[in-house]
Amino acid sequence: MNITKKINYLSVTIALLAFAACQNNSTMSTTSDSTTTETDSSVNTSLIPLSKNFHSTFDGKQTNLYVLKNGNMQVAVTNYGARIVSIVVPDKNGNPTDVAVGHDNVDDYTKGGDTYFGAIVGRYGNRIAKGKFKLDGTEYTLATNNGQNSLHGGKKGFSRQVWDAQQLNDSTLQLTYVSKDGEEGYPGNLTSKVTYTVMSNNKLKIDYEASTDKNTVLNLTNHCYFNLNGQGSGTILNHNVMINADRYTPVDSTLIPTGKLETVKGTPFDFTTPKTIGERVNDTANQQLKFGHGYDHNYVLNSKGNINEKAAEVTGDQSGIVMDVYTLQPGLQFYIGNFMDGSHALKQGKKDDFRTAFCMETQHYPDSPNQPNFPSTELKPGQQYQSTTIYAFSVKK
Numbered sequence: 001m002n003i004t005k006k007i008n009y010l011s012v013t014i015a016l017l018a019f020a021a022c023q024n025n026s027t028m029s030t031t032s033d034s035t036t037t038e039t040d041s042s043v044n045t046s047l048i049p050l051s052k053n054f055h056s057t058f059d060g061k062q063t064n065l066y067v068l069k070n071g072n073m074q075v076a077v078t079n080y081g082a083r084i085v086s087i088v089v090p091d092k093n094g095n096p097t098d099v100a101v102g103h104d105n106v107d108d109y110t111k112g113g114d115t116y117f118g119a120i121v122g123r124y125g126n127r128i129a130k131g132k133f134k135l136d137g138t139e140y141t142l143a144t145n146n147g148q149n150s151l152h153g154g155k156k157g158f159s160r161q162v163w164d165a166q167q168l169n170d171s172t173l174q175l176t177y178v179s180k181d182g183e184e185g186y187p188g189n190l191t192s193k194v195t196y197t198v199m200s201n202n203k204l205k206i207d208y209e210a211s212t213d214k215n216t217v218l219n220l221t222n223h224c225y226f227n228l229n230g231q232g233s234g235t236i237l238n239h240n241v242m243i244n245a246d247r248y249t250p251v252d253s254t255l256i257p258t259g260k261l262e263t264v265k266g267t268p269f270d271f272t273t274p275k276t277i278g279e280r281v282n283d284t285a286n287q288q289l290k291f292g293h294g295y296d297h298n299y300v301l302n303s304k305g306n307i308n309e310k311a312a313e314v315t316g317d318q319s320g321i322v323m324d325v326y327t328l329q330p331g332l333q334f335y336i337g338n339f340m341d342g343s344h345a346l347k348q349g350k351k352d353d354f355r356t357a358f359c360m361e362t363q364h365y366p367d368s369p370n371q372p373n374f375p376s377t378e379l380k381p382g383q384q385y386q387s388t389t390i391y392a393f394s395v396k397k
């Protein structure tokens with residue numbers, strides 16, 4: 001071997017070693033200080049943020065990033081707000097795509113505004129009118145944080161708490177939060193447990209459990225923002241949506257339900273047959289769209305708590321990624337990022353521009369504690385609250 005050949009050989013070897021080191025780096029993810037999860041080499045982990053960016057202390061508790069996997073799907077969750085940080089699934093060409101909006105470090109979550117990216121919201125997800133409700137003859141006053149109303153549990157809610165996390169295996173993470181009697185104005189010590197499971201065939205299952213020591217109300221949901229073309233990849237107005245709901249709960253100008261369950265027939269709210277989000281979103285004659293600044297409404301699901309009946313289906317126009325929603329919950333808040341304004345930095349150098357993501361928050365109807373005609377959200381001591389939602393991903397070519 002002459003000297004030039006030797007140098008060439010050496011540089012190729014160095015390049016290969018560097019490449020191997022990089023690959024190795026991207027197939028290992030540290031899920032906590034003590035645990036290291038090795039990931040399947042068929043899964044591209046480079047879309048998952050670095051775990052070390054989530055190692056911090058907040059309210060005296062340690063925050064971390066946990067990476068769950070099963071086959072070709074990966075989900076990253078932080079115990080800060082029990083938030084989904086990333087959901088990586090293959091697109092129609094088999095390319096790994098991160099469909100969940102999120103930040104690449106925990107500081108952006110702790111300092112960020114009230115976006116609720118990926119969070120578990122509680123004790124009461126969605127709005128309670130004027131931050132007041134009556135239970136067993138006693139009036140409770142909640143923290144108000146959305147004009148005159150209480151939204152998503154109040155000032156801090158569950159989305160700004162550090163949850164206790166236990167990774168049960170490669171694909172399952174269990175998070176627990178104990179909300180004290182009187183926290184944000186709610187009665188009863190409430191223990192909530194949320195379990196994220198990445199199932200086979202690209203399904204993410206979220207199980208919720210809760211128990212209380214005093215009569216209380218609760219409405220737990222996940223507030224993940226999805227863009228099925230990949231987070232930060234532009235408008236979601238061309239996503240195709242089906243919502244299995246003949247009725248919805250119209251709202252007043254502060255987004256509190258009027259109490260009526262109204263038909264979607266003949267309105268821009270009719271997604272019983274698939275149409276794009278953008279098709280009727282600018283229907284200026286529709287007062288409900290004005291109040292919501294677009295879609296920000298609760299649908300009364302025809303599936304009525306039957307988890308085997310599809311509640312909704314969304315398709316990304318570019319990626320071909322399809323997300324089906326199944327739930328035990330009676331309602332679904334469809335929100336299309338009307339308050340996204342580009343002021344938050346997302347993963348991979350992206351921004352949260354206007355309507356570049358949508359949410360499908362499976363839940364009880366907003367303001368149920370003040371609405372006698374809505375299904376009850378009360379929980380009593382001795383009762384076990386249990387709920388499940390599945391987001392199932394596939395592709396359409």
Ligand code: GLA
Nearest residue numbers: 114115116296333335339359
């Ligand atoms: C919910 C609400 C919206 C908005 C978002 C967060 O989905 O219904 O009005 O507050 O949360 O920005």
